[in-house]
Amino acid sequence: MTTTFDEMSSAQRSIERDWVPNRFEPRDTWLPIAHGRDIDAFASRRQVYSAPCFLWRAKGKLHASRRHPDVPAHRRGSARSEREDSWTGDYPVLERYGYVWVWRGDPNRADASLVPDVPYLPFDAALPAYMQGTVRFDCCAPLLIENLLDLTHADFLHAGVLGDAHSDEDRIDVQYTSETVTMIRHCKNKSVAPIMRWFGGVQAKYQDVRAVIHVHVRSAVALAYGRYTPGIDLKLFHPCVPESRDRCRLNFTLDARSAPFPLRYLMPITPYIVGPQDNVMVGPQNSRYARPDPRRDLFSRFDGAGARYRFLLQQIARRQDAGDFAYAPDARPDRDVRALLGMTE
Ligand SMILES: [Fe+2]
Numbered sequence: 001m002t003t004t005f006d007e008m009s010s011a012q013r014s015i016e017r018d019w020v021p022n023r024f025e026p027r028d029t030w031l032p033i034a035h036g037r038d039i040d041a042f043a044s045r046r047q048v049y050s051a052p053c054f055l056w057r058a059k060g061k062l063h064a065s066r067r068h069p070d071v072p073a074h075r076r077g078s079a080r081s082e083r084e085d086s087w088t089g090d091y092p093v094l095e096r097y098g099y100v101w102v103w104r105g106d107p108n109r110a111d112a113s114l115v116p117d118v119p120y121l122p123f124d125a126a127l128p129a130y131m132q133g134t135v136r137f138d139c140c141a142p143l144l145i146e147n148l149l150d151l152t153h154a155d156f157l158h159a160g161v162l163g164d165a166h167s168d169e170d171r172i173d174v175q176y177t178s179e180t181v182t183m184i185r186h187c188k189n190k191s192v193a194p195i196m197r198w199f200g201g202v203q204a205k206y207q208d209v210r211a212v213i214h215v216h217v218r219s220a221v222a223l224a225y226g227r228y229t230p231g232i233d234l235k236l237f238h239p240c241v242p243e244s245r246d247r248c249r250l251n252f253t254l255d256a257r258s259a260p261f262p263l264r265y266l267m268p269i270t271p272y273i274v275g276p277q278d279n280v281m282v283g284p285q286n287s288r289y290a291r292p293d294p295r296r297d298l299f300s301r302f303d304g305a306g307a308r309y310r311f312l313l314q315q316i317a318r319r320q321d322a323g324d325f326a327y328a329p330d331a332r333p334d335r336d337v338r339a340l341l342g343m344t345e
Pocket residue numbers: 147148153154157158274278
């Protein structure tokens with residue numbers, strides 16, 4: 001489906017005015033909370049929605065639990081947190097695409113087919129360690145998703161790495177299901193991304209760009225796929241791990257296998273340059289929602305992808321408040337997204 005803001009109802013618009021990004025904590029979803037290579041026999045403490053989650057391996061098996069494995073069972077956990085969140089004890093856990101995915105929700109509904117499809121990563125292995133990394137943000141996960149869903153911000157905030165706003169044509173298309181938002185941007189003769197000129201052997205001054213951000217709303221997972229002609233494909237897996245109401249953690253994998261040397265080694269460094277630039281914007285924004293100001297953000301109604309994201313998150317919250325945790329048939333997370341990302345063109 002394709003939409004514009006004008007097609008949305010007035011009820012939907014009021015949702016956007018009242019928007020507070022960190023109020024809702026979605027359930028029945030797989031969260032890729034750690035790189036698989038970071039988890040070994042020693043319990044590693046992670047945080048999801050302000051609750052601890054310990055990860056470790058024992059006898060070749062992966063474990064995820066609210067409790068540290070060395071703490072006796074009768075002393076584990078706190079009554080308060082268990083009452084507020086039924087996500088207690090041991091969690092369903094699996095490993096895929098080089099990540100440890102933990103199920104947040106009713107364990108009886110944990111189903112491996114609900115893991116989002118990431119077609120450019122190996123299903124059962126991790127890419128080399130230099131293509132993976134972690135960046136921390138001073139904002140909740142939905143703010144980082146919103147930031148990412150507006151691909152045009154890169155022309156201003158990240159121009160030094162990804163190229164400025166010049167292009168002969170710039171077309172935005174927004175597609176969605178009941179659980180996903182996809183922003184597709186087509187640019188003709190856009191200023192070449194400096195990183196490709198410096199290290200990728202691209203001599204041209206301009207390049208055509210087809211950039212896609214595909215967001216799984218419930219899990220705060222984003223797939224970024226950019227095709228640069230001339231140039232290379234930029235493939236980034238971008239999960240925004242919701243650590244708390246004002247922190248999130250990006251455990252990225254940047255697939256640079258098709259890039260020439262030395263770009264293959266330099267490209268995975270870009271999240272460490274680009275991430276802090278984003279944090280300058282989203283960090284102060286996050287704290288603004290805690291203040292009683294009537295207008296907490298400068299939301300633009302022309303931001304179709306952002307508006308759709310807010311709407312879908314609110315719809316999922318309403319369904320879950322009413323006890324409905326199912327994924328609608330239009331939005332199976334394991335749906336093949338290769339064509340949507342532009343991988344098959
Ligand atoms: Fe950014």
